[in-house]
Amino acid sequence: MQCKWIVTGCLTLLFNWTSCQEISNLTFPDSFLFGAASSAYQIEGAWNESGKGPSKWDFIIHAVPIVVDGSNAEVACDSYHRYNEDIAALKELGVNYYRFSIAWPRLLPRGFLNEINPDGVQYYNNLIDGLLAEGIEPWVTIFHADTPFPIYYLGDWNNANIVEYFTDYADLLFQLFGDRIKTWLTINEPLMYCATFIKNAVRFLGQVSVPTGVTEYLCGHNVLRAHAKTYRLYEEKYKSSQKGRISIVLNTDFSMPASDSEADVNAAQTKRDFDLGWFLHPLVYGDYPQRMIDNIGNHSSAQGYPFSRLPSFTVKEKKDIIGAYDFIAINHYTSELTVPNNSSGITVSSYDDDHNIATFKDPSWAGSAASWLKVCPQGFREMLVYLKNHYKNPEIVITEQGYADEPNTLNDMERINYYRLYLNDALKAIYEDGVKLTAYTAWSLLDSFEWDSGYSIRFGLYHVDFEDGRRTRTPKESARFYKNVISTRKLTDL
Ligand SMILES: *[C@@H]1O[C@H](CO)[C@@H](O)[C@H](O)[C@H]1NC(C)=O
Ligand SMILES: *[C@@H]1O[C@H](CO)[C@@H](O)[C@H](O)[C@H]1NC(C)=O
Ligand SMILES: *[C@@H]1O[C@H](CO)[C@@H](O)[C@H](O)[C@H]1NC(C)=O
Numbered sequence: 001m002q003c004k005w006i007v008t009g010c011l012t013l014l015f016n017w018t019s020c021q022e023i024s025n026l027t028f029p030d031s032f033l034f035g036a037a038s039s040a041y042q043i044e045g046a047w048n049e050s051g052k053g054p055s056k057w058d059f060i061i062h063a064v065p066i067v068v069d070g071s072n073a074e075v076a077c078d079s080y081h082r083y084n085e086d087i088a089a090l091k092e093l094g095v096n097y098y099r100f101s102i103a104w105p106r107l108l109p110r111g112f113l114n115e116i117n118p119d120g121v122q123y124y125n126n127l128i129d130g131l132l133a134e135g136i137e138p139w140v141t142i143f144h145a146d147t148p149f150p151i152y153y154l155g156d157w158n159n160a161n162i163v164e165y166f167t168d169y170a171d172l173l174f175q176l177f178g179d180r181i182k183t184w185l186t187i188n189e190p191l192m193y194c195a196t197f198i199k200n201a202v203r204f205l206g207q208v209s210v211p212t213g214v215t216e217y218l219c220g221h222n223v224l225r226a227h228a229k230t231y232r233l234y235e236e237k238y239k240s241s242q243k244g245r246i247s248i249v250l251n252t253d254f255s256m257p258a259s260d261s262e263a264d265v266n267a268a269q270t271k272r273d274f275d276l277g278w279f280l281h282p283l284v285y286g287d288y289p290q291r292m293i294d295n296i297g298n299h300s301s302a303q304g305y306p307f308s309r310l311p312s313f314t315v316k317e318k319k320d321i322i323g324a325y326d327f328i329a330i331n332h333y334t335s336e337l338t339v340p341n342n343s344s345g346i347t348v349s350s351y352d353d354d355h356n357i358a359t360f361k362d363p364s365w366a367g368s369a370a371s372w373l374k375v376c377p378q379g380f381r382e383m384l385v386y387l388k389n390h391y392k393n394p395e396i397v398i399t400e401q402g403y404a405d406e407p408n409t410l411n412d413m414e415r416i417n418y419y420r421l422y423l424n425d426a427l428k429a430i431y432e433d434g435v436k437l438t439a440y441t442a443w444s445l446l447d448s449f450e451w452d453s454g455y456s457i458r459f460g461l462y463h464v465d466f467e468d469g470r471r472t473r474t475p476k477e478s479a480r481f482y483k484n485v486i487s488t489r490k491l492t493d494l
């Protein structure tokens with residue numbers, strides 16, 4: 001795998017497009033869809049207005065100074081009041097669809113069905129109808145990190161009852177909006193949420209004895225159970241009349257061996273199983289990857305636990321989970337190289353110790369404003385081929401992909417370069433590798449609140465002026481580039 005060489009070769013392209021001969025002159029298929037994405041908490045603002053209840057994030061960022069630039073999402077892009085400007089931007093781009101999320105605590109301020117916020121219902125009806133009026137298909141993410149505070153208090157995704165709470169909430173969304181929503185995404189990035197966010201949320205509150213090695217897998221287990229239950233609910237109650245499709249959004253870097261050695265190759269496979277296989281293997285094959293079952297089982301018993309820290313599914317749960325997807329939805333930004341870690345893997349119980357793999361980025365890969373995001377388009381193509389070969393050649397939708405740069409970069413040539421290289425590898429995957437990739441979503445429509453990075457890094461195709469009360473949106477050069485890709489369906493006509 002020569003990621004290094006090609007990325008280095010294409011770096012010159014950053015400053016001189018014409019000198020790069022790598023860019024394909026192929027055309028995206030007629031049926032291929034382009035979209036842009038956002039999430040409620042990152043753009044809506046209006047955090048305490050119009051009947052919205054507090055979310056986990058509202059609580060945490062006001063309780064603990066975790067946001068690097070001291071900012072918050074009280075106003076963010078003010079999309080709650082300015083969604084018409086978002087729709088205008090989407091129309092200008094010419095996207096086929098807009099992937100946004102519904103804020104659970106805006107609709108259900110206490111988290112449960114006993115209190116439904118009519119202003120929340122009205123807001124999402126306005127947004128959905130506004131999109132449809134412009135010919136933009138609304139794609140809804142049901143949960144994107146913003147747990148209602150009362151449910152967070154009850155243990156968030158560690159609490160097995162969340163399976164019922166989530167399914168009740170999803171059922172309400174199908175009733176309210178399902179006549180117009182044809183693409184549903186249940187839960188965003190459980191890997192990120194369960195392996196990182198949920199432990200940090202405890203740590204943020206100063207509780208030092210985080211039960212790592214337990215919380216990650218409980219969270220993941222409940223996510224899978226909630227997703228499957230929701231999928232089956234939709235299938236039984238709504239699918240025949242509403243005719244929509246459902247999946248869950250998985251995120252993964254692509255893990256590639258640092259060398260051809262057997263140990264490094266094996267390390268890459270283990271990491272793929274822990275990152276992607278954790279959720280995808282149950283959906284495709286009905287259970288966790290064998291490497292997870294073995295590693296976590298062995299470590300748990302060596303550590304003196306009377307059970308494996310990785311829970312197991314009942315027969316009924318397996319039956320519900322297997323095949324509970326209409327396509328595979330993936331967020332992918334970057335790749336990583338893997339080597340075995342030297343630790344025993346059993347000193348500490350944690351997700352990282354259970355896979356026991358060390359990862360790093362090749363120093364030659366072009367960087368970004370986010371330390372975790374380095375440019376490796378070949379990793380993207382390899383990931384698509386891996387999904388095809390290991391998960392029964394599924395239909396694949398990229399639900400997020402994008403590049404981080406410094407605030408206020410309007411002439412964002414590095415973002416254009418990133419999209420051009422990644423989309424180029426998407427074309428190769430479609431035409432040369434026969435991958436069934438059918439849609440591509442840029443993250444993000446707008447510069448937005450990037451969780452604990454605040455507004456210090458930016459992903460938007462549109463700049464947002466966070467100093468200005470109007471939150472003025474301005475297209476960056478990348479917006480023009482993406483618009484051009486969508487209208488020509490090619491990467492070569494600039
Ligand atoms: C771009 O590359 C071409 C071909 O290598 C060269 O002729 C041209 O001068 C370059 N343009 C710039 C602006 O560097
Ligand atoms: C596309 O590129 C190939 C070789 O890279 C060339 O043979 C072909 O003529 C090109 N097609 C168009 C439409 O430019
Ligand atoms: C909502 O939050 C703002 C701070 O963003 C605060 O000034 C205002 O008093 C709050 N409103 C209510 C109704 O609590």
Ligand SMILES: *[C@@H]1O[C@H](CO)[C@@H](O)[C@H](O)[C@H]1NC(C)=O
Pocket residue numbers: 293294295296297298301
């Ligand atoms: C430990 O791992 C081995 C494979 O290396 C596997 O055969 C065995 O079942 C595992 N033990 C447990 C308790 O999972």
